Amino acid sequence: MFYIIGLGLCDEKDITVRGLEKERLEAFYGKDLILADRDMVETESDEILRDADKKDVALLVIPVRVVHNASIMNAIGACGLQLYNFGQTVSLVFFSETWKPDSFYDRIKENADLGMHTLVLLDIKVKEQSEENLARGRKIYEPPRYMSITQAVSQLIEIEELREGGILTPDKTLAIAMSRVGGSEGQERIVSGTLSELLSQPPEVFGEPLHSLVIVGRRLHHLEVEYAETFAVNRESWRSTARDVYGCALD
Numbered sequence: 001m002f003y004i005i006g007l008g009l010c011d012e013k014d015i016t017v018r019g020l021e022k023e024r025l026e027a028f029y030g031k032d033l034i035l036a037d038r039d040m041v042e043t044e045s046d047e048i049l050r051d052a053d054k055k056d057v058a059l060l061v062i063p064v065r066v067v068h069n070a071s072i073m074n075a076i077g078a079c080g081l082q083l084y085n086f087g088q089t090v091s092l093v094f095f096s097e098t099w100k101p102d103s104f105y106d107r108i109k110e111n112a113d114l115g116m117h118t119l120v121l122l123d124i125k126v127k128e129q130s131e132e133n134l135a136r137g138r139k140i141y142e143p144p145r146y147m148s149i150t151q152a153v154s155q156l157i158e159i160e161e162l163r164e165g166g167i168l169t170p171d172k173t174l175a176i177a178m179s180r181v182g183g184s185e186g187q188e189r190i191v192s193g194t195l196s197e198l199l200s201q202p203p204e205v206f207g208e209p210l211h212s213l214v215i216v217g218r219r220l221h222h223l224e225v226e227y228a229e230t231f232a233v234n235r236e237s238w239r240s241t242a243r244d245v246y247g248c249a250l251d
Helices: 018-028 038-043 072-079 101-114 131-136 149-163 195-199 224-229 235-243
Strands: 001-007 064-067 090-092 120-122 175-181 189-196 211-216
Touching: 018 131, 018 211, 072 090, 072 120, 072 175, 072 189, 090 101, 101 120, 101 149, 101 211, 149 175, 149 195, 149 211, 175 195, 175 235, 189 195, 189 224, 189 235, 224 235
Parallel strands: 001 064, 090 120
Antiparallel strands: 120 211, 175 189, 175 211
């Protein structure tokens, strides 16, 4: 059996009890488990077969079972917005000078037209090669990069200025930034405000990566407003935008 085990949201303590059965496999076979990423499996076949002329080497095709765990898809409810009111989830990638994909905008607009919230997953770059190293076949990797809330909001506003759909207006669109969701005390961060307010915050306000961002939809319940208000950059601004722009009835 080949197990794919969800490690959870934050650290080694998030693994499920069932997931710990991995250790039983190590004890049974008397071998340490080796982490083989996609790059190793796809490009290091020469290394895997290096001693095949001296001893038997077998590649086993085996059944797969997924051991599920928590994910940002359900843990996002920690921000106070109801999961029932979320629409399509979108991904936001790092822009470059020549590549600024904006298909996410159409999905956010579809959600906005229905009044639904949008979970925006921010890009990560791990084991990324430069174009030069990739072309030369050199296994030299760039340092890991994790998209920040500041960069994400900046890119959203940039595309809004190009598309002019009116769904990501900086001072009229509410959003909630989250990091290290499910982490221990002091790790998890939740910050709410307009896009403009989030953009103006210093990076340390949002905590360490990984980050996620929620674009708040117009189908906004007053209890959602009141809960997320506790994380607001400016509580008065949060409430007034929810009331005057989103039409949410507040006492």
